[in-house]
Amino acid sequence: MADFKLSEDIKSSDPEMYDLIREEKQRQKRGLEMIASENFASKSVLQALGSCLSNKYSEGQPGQRYYGGNEVIDKIERLCQKRALEAFGLDPQLWGVNVQPLSGSPANFAVYTGVVEPHGRIMGLYLPDGGHLSHGFMTQQKKVSATSVFFESFPYKIDPDTGLIDYDQLHKNALLFLPRMIVAGISCYSRHLDYKRFREIADDVGAYLLADMAHVSGLVAVGCAPNPFEYCDIVSTTTHKTLRGPRSGIIFFRKGVRKTLKNGEKVMYDLEKKINDAVFPGLQGGPHNHQIAAVAVALKQVMDPAFKTYQQQVLSNAKTLCSALQSKGYYIVSGGTDNHLVLLDLRPNKLDGARAEKVLEEIGIAVNKNTCPGDKSALKPSGLRIGTPALTSRNMKEDDLKKVVDFIDMGIKLTQEIHSSCGPMLKDFKAKLAEDPDVVAKVKAVKTQVEEFALQFPLPGFEEW
Numbered sequence: 001m002a003d004f005k006l007s008e009d010i011k012s013s014d015p016e017m018y019d020l021i022r023e024e025k026q027r028q029k030r031g032l033e034m035i036a037s038e039n040f041a042s043k044s045v046l047q048a049l050g051s052c053l054s055n056k057y058s059e060g061q062p063g064q065r066y067y068g069g070n071e072v073i074d075k076i077e078r079l080c081q082k083r084a085l086e087a088f089g090l091d092p093q094l095w096g097v098n099v100q101p102l103s104g105s106p107a108n109f110a111v112y113t114g115v116v117e118p119h120g121r122i123m124g125l126y127l128p129d130g131g132h133l134s135h136g137f138m139t140q141q142k143k144v145s146a147t148s149v150f151f152e153s154f155p156y157k158i159d160p161d162t163g164l165i166d167y168d169q170l171h172k173n174a175l176l177f178l179p180r181m182i183v184a185g186i187s188c189y190s191r192h193l194d195y196k197r198f199r200e201i202a203d204d205v206g207a208y209l210l211a212d213m214a215h216v217s218g219l220v221a222v223g224c225a226p227n228p229f230e231y232c233d234i235v236s237t238t239t240h241k242t243l244r245g246p247r248s249g250i251i252f253f254r255k256g257v258r259k260t261l262k263n264g265e266k267v268m269y270d271l272e273k274k275i276n277d278a279v280f281p282g283l284q285g286g287p288h289n290h291q292i293a294a295v296a297v298a299l300k301q302v303m304d305p306a307f308k309t310y311q312q313q314v315l316s317n318a319k320t321l322c323s324a325l326q327s328k329g330y331y332i333v334s335g336g337t338d339n340h341l342v343l344l345d346l347r348p349n350k351l352d353g354a355r356a357e358k359v360l361e362e363i364g365i366a367v368n369k370n371t372c373p374g375d376k377s378a379l380k381p382s383g384l385r386i387g388t389p390a391l392t393s394r395n396m397k398e399d400d401l402k403k404v405v406d407f408i409d410m411g412i413k414l415t416q417e418i419h420s421s422c423g424p425m426l427k428d429f430k431a432k433l434a435e436d437p438d439v440v441a442k443v444k445a446v447k448t449q450v451e452e453f454a455l456q457f458p459l460p461g462f463e464e465w
């Protein structure tokens with residue numbers, strides 16, 4: 001009989017993959033992770049993800065499954081739902097929750113599928129101004145996001161002078177476009193959102209208001225960012241960003257009275273069935289029960305007082321990151337930050353995001369290039385988005401962030417040096433970075449310093465491998 005090695009350790013059964021995972025672990029340990037949407041999940045979250053729950057099919061809702069054997073899975077999903085409502089201080093009479101979305105984009109697509117009819121209208125923040133693909137991005141050539149393929153999307157924008165959302169223009173355009181849904185959510189915007197203002201605009205045009213708090217949900221949970229639940233009909237989130245859980249998605253929806261008409265008649269919300277049906281059977285099959293359990297584990301941590309201390313440190317670290325960059329003469333979009341990220345505009349340095357991102361990657365700092373308000377081309381982003389959640393999970397404090405800014409500064413100066421001494425094309429730049437012996441030596445010297453620094457801060461998770 002063939003030996004399928006069902007009980008064998010990955011180390012011996014699949015050394016090739018084992019080594020690759022270890023290699024990635026080393027990369028995470030030796031580098032500085034500053035991609036604003038990333039974080040390090042805890043050991044217990046990773047344990048739940050690696051559990052036997054991955055084996056089970058459980059299509060349907062707790063108590064109403066299409067398969068047998070779900071008595072334990074029901075308890076797990078109900079516990080996750082209960083913790084999700086508790087973590088955000090929600091009354092189960094007024095709010096319901098679906099914890100089955102596989103991630104943030106599928107969660108949003110389920111909301112549109114359930115609540116906005118096909119080709120119904122959606123307004124979200126313009127992607128190059130800091131919005132998310134799933135809010136409906138398209139170009140002249142292509143409807144890039146399925147949100148623009150199956151729905152009609154019309155973006156709102158940032159005022160390039162202030163770096164802030166242009167609510168007045170959104171209001172004017174909403175009155176003309178008459179969207180069915182307005183999405184208040186950001187992937188790259190360092191200021192708090194004015195949910196009250198969004199609500200007024202949505203009410204003025206009879207639209208639903210969806211808050212996509214993917215980036216800020218950890219901050220929201222502990223009161224470090226404005227609370228979207230006060231004003232929104234629906235709130236979606238990822239669970240792997242500031243919330244520090246596994247990769248997954250959650251949708252919260254209102255229940256009860258939506259509004260009272262002038263004649264006293266009450267209009268009720270009917271979101272629960274629409275959203276639940278859109279998730280399954282509309283868009284998904286079996287829920288990922290290992291993820292749901294891991295989300296529940298993360299939500300328990302969210303309710304621990306230590307999580308508030310963590311988020312306060314995330315904010316304080318972002319402020320230090322911001323002011324240290326500014327004191328070195330760098331230009332930060334909107335002049336500061338209220339949350340976990342900054343957007344560094346490199347136009348005053350006569351550089352672009354792609355080149356700086358590349359050099360920073362070479363020296364062991366992970367950030368991403370990002371368009372800045374007013375950028376002429378979405379294809380040549382002039383900024384860098386830099387966030388503090390992951391480094392804060394490695395227990396870095398303000399003084400550490402100052403050191404990190406020194407490294408970022410070295411990387412950008414190196415970018416300038418290479419840029420000014422090579423041809424104009426990105427490929428010239430990359431060639432010089434990879435091949436010029438003097439440049440290679442300089443990169444290596446900084447990278448060594450970055451690694452020595454990073455290795456002082458243990459990575460949450462497994463020590464075993």
Ligand SMILES: *Cc1c(COP(=O)(O)O)cnc(C)c1O
Nearest residue numbers: 103104105132185186187214238
């Ligand atoms: C990250 C993000 C998402 C989706 O995340 P995925 O899990 O990658 O699908 C959705 N909305 C916003 C605002 C985000 O930042």
